[in-house]
Amino acid sequence: MRPVSHCSCSNKTRRFCRHFHGLVILVLLPLLSFVSPAGSCTEQERRSLLRFLAGLSQDGGLAASWRPDVDCCGAWEGVVCDGEGTVTEVSLPSRGLHGRISPSSLAGLAGLIRLNLSHNALSGGLPPGLMHSASLLVLDVSFNSLDGALPPPPPLAMKPPLQVLNISTNKFAGEFPSLDAMANLIALNGSNNSFTGQMPATSLCRSSPSLSVLDLSHNWFTGEVSPALANCTMLKVLKVGMNNLSGTLPVELFDMTSLEHICFADNGLQGELDEAHMAKLNNLVTLDLGGNSFHGEIPESIGQLKKLEVLRLSNNNMSGHLPSSLGNSTSLTTIDLKMNSFSGVLGMVDFSSLRAGLVQ
Ligand SMILES: *[C@@H]1O[C@H](CO)[C@@H](O)[C@H](O)[C@H]1NC(C)=O
Ligand SMILES: *[C@@H]1O[C@H](CO)[C@@H](O)[C@H](O)[C@H]1NC(C)=O
Ligand SMILES: *[C@@H]1O[C@H](CO)[C@@H](O)[C@H](O)[C@H]1NC(C)=O
Ligand SMILES: *[C@@H]1O[C@H](CO)[C@@H](O)[C@H](O)[C@H]1NC(C)=O
Ligand SMILES: *[C@@H]1O[C@H](CO)[C@@H](O)[C@H](O)[C@H]1NC(C)=O
Ligand SMILES: *[C@@H]1O[C@H](CO)[C@@H](O)[C@H](O)[C@H]1NC(C)=O
Ligand SMILES: *[C@@H]1O[C@H](CO)[C@@H](O)[C@H](O)[C@H]1NC(C)=O
Ligand SMILES: *[C@@H]1O[C@H](CO)[C@@H](O)[C@H](O)[C@H]1NC(C)=O
Numbered sequence: 001m002r003p004v005s006h007c008s009c010s011n012k013t014r015r016f017c018r019h020f021h022g023l024v025i026l027v028l029l030p031l032l033s034f035v036s037p038a039g040s041c042t043e044q045e046r047r048s049l050l051r052f053l054a055g056l057s058q059d060g061g062l063a064a065s066w067r068p069d070v071d072c073c074g075a076w077e078g079v080v081c082d083g084e085g086t087v088t089e090v091s092l093p094s095r096g097l098h099g100r101i102s103p104s105s106l107a108g109l110a111g112l113i114r115l116n117l118s119h120n121a122l123s124g125g126l127p128p129g130l131m132h133s134a135s136l137l138v139l140d141v142s143f144n145s146l147d148g149a150l151p152p153p154p155p156l157a158m159k160p161p162l163q164v165l166n167i168s169t170n171k172f173a174g175e176f177p178s179l180d181a182m183a184n185l186i187a188l189n190g191s192n193n194s195f196t197g198q199m200p201a202t203s204l205c206r207s208s209p210s211l212s213v214l215d216l217s218h219n220w221f222t223g224e225v226s227p228a229l230a231n232c233t234m235l236k237v238l239k240v241g242m243n244n245l246s247g248t249l250p251v252e253l254f255d256m257t258s259l260e261h262i263c264f265a266d267n268g269l270q271g272e273l274d275e276a277h278m279a280k281l282n283n284l285v286t287l288d289l290g291g292n293s294f295h296g297e298i299p300e301s302i303g304q305l306k307k308l309e310v311l312r313l314s315n316n317n318m319s320g321h322l323p324s325s326l327g328n329s330t331s332l333t334t335i336d337l338k339m340n341s342f343s344g345v346l347g348m349v350d351f352s353s354l355r356a357g358l359v360q
Contacts, residue, residue: 040071041079045087048108049079055102058121060095086111093118093140100124101141107133114138118166122146126167132160132181140166142189149174159183168192168215176200180207187213191239195219198226199240205231215239217263225264227252234258241265241288254280263288265312272296279304288312290336295319303328312336319343 041049046068053059053066065077073081080089087109097120106115107129115136122144128151130139139162150172154160161184168189175197179185185208199221204211211232217239224247229238235256241263248271249264260283269292279301281287286309294316302308303325309332319341326332 040085041073041081041087042085045109046072048105049076049087049090051102051108052105055100055105056097057099058096060097062092062095062097082111088112089114089116091116092120095120097122101127101130101146103127103129106130109135111135116140117144119143124148126151126172128152128154131162131165132158133162134158134160136160136162138162138164140164141170142166142168144170147171147173150177153178154181156181163187165189178203183207185211187211189213189215190219191215191217193219195221197221198223199243199245201226201232202228205229205235208232210234213237216243218242220244222246224248225250225253225269229253230255232256236260236283239263241267241291243267245269247271251277254278257281257283259284260307261286264292265289266291268293270294273299273302275299275301278302281305282307284308285331286310289316290314292316297321298323298326300325302326305329307331310334313340315339317341 049066049072053063062077065075066072072079072087073085078090078092078095079087080091082088088111090106090112091114093116097117099122101117101122101124106112107127112133112135115130115138118140122141123146125148126141126146130136131151132154146167147170158181160182162182163184163186165185165187166189169192172190172193172195174195176190176195179200180203188211195216199216204214205228209232212234214232214235214237218241221240221243223245225245227250229250230252233256235258238259238261242265245264245267246269249269254277257280259281262284263286265288269289272295278299282305284305285307288310290312291314294313295318297320298313298318300323303323306329308329311332311334314336317340320343322342
């Protein structure tokens, strides 16, 4: 007779398997499926999930699936567990959910790694327990109507593991809290809210050296662009368009050679683009500085940016001739220079190598 330990058992059922060592496999198999080898979530997890459900004013029919009499691992829509029966993911995008995220609900899921509540109609605040969770890596509450300020920072010692925070397209307001404790952020999208005050560069880049994506577009941020941004040495995407930033771009920005996409469109920035500085951003794919008050000429060195695909400088106060080196930018597909005071215009540049696109 084959030893029963040959069967695949989860940690939870292994003892059970050994206990029945020697039983005929035919007897054991139905028995195993009865005790659910995948494991079921704990009573505490079940209660946390039901508290979330209870906080909703419209659940989009979720209650029909989240029934107390069935296992929340496997049978509850949007709930994913690991082999041990720990709830690791709650994914309920576009489910027509209305109402609040009850503070003591999902934050009570001690093994939750991913939470996706995007594209619903949730309102009220973001529970601090979620943003500062000791387990969450990915939190996506984008495209809702969450409001109020973001939770104040957790104690510095906490260092939440959160890597992806998408709170874009909500109604969050007030100043960004210090992100000193958020040491593991890789992507932060806070775009399309009503944040005010300084953009959170200083605390962010000191604490999150691995930050790769920062999108704070379409808010009410004011003040100058902080030189401390340069501490984000892995930053690839920097989008801060449609705010109320003023002053000049800090020289430190041009040392951020990791940058691939820069957008500062529609702010109140001024100054000139420096020849030597510009040449340093050799990984740049998109440069959008449209809708500001930049003046001076386009530096000749822009032709050295071999990866540059999109160049938008429209609606500024730039002048002079277009550099002939632009014809050397073989990746360029879009150049938007309208509403400036350029002279001599496009005839000077051989754009024959331009792959496609728009020259205005
Ligand atoms: C959340 O779900 C939406 C819709 O399926 C998806 O587009 C988005 O990428 C998800 N968010 C994350 C962080 O995976
Ligand atoms: C939110 O942002 C994350 C990180 O950039 C992304 O993976 C996710 O798809 C975004 N969610 C939606 C709904 O676009
Ligand atoms: C941030 O979210 C908005 C939607 O609110 C989206 O359009 C934008 O592409 C996102 N930014 C990045 C860098 O993914
Ligand atoms: C920004 O948010 C508004 C609602 O607050 C929405 O109508 C609009 O589509 C959003 N823009 C983007 C780019 O997602
Ligand atoms: C962060 O940037 C500021 C301003 O550029 C600089 O003084 C500081 O030394 C930087 N900190 C780190 C940890 O790199
Ligand atoms: C934008 O910034 C300017 C000064 O730079 C200030 O006068 C103006 O009130 C600000 N507007 C808003 C809406 O914050
Ligand atoms: C644009 O530049 C001209 C001179 O080059 C100057 O007279 C004018 O005030 C500038 N306009 C803005 C909006 O900065
Ligand atoms: C284009 O690039 C070549 C090789 O790098 C260089 O010799 C030439 O001067 C450049 N042309 C312009 C107009 O900058």
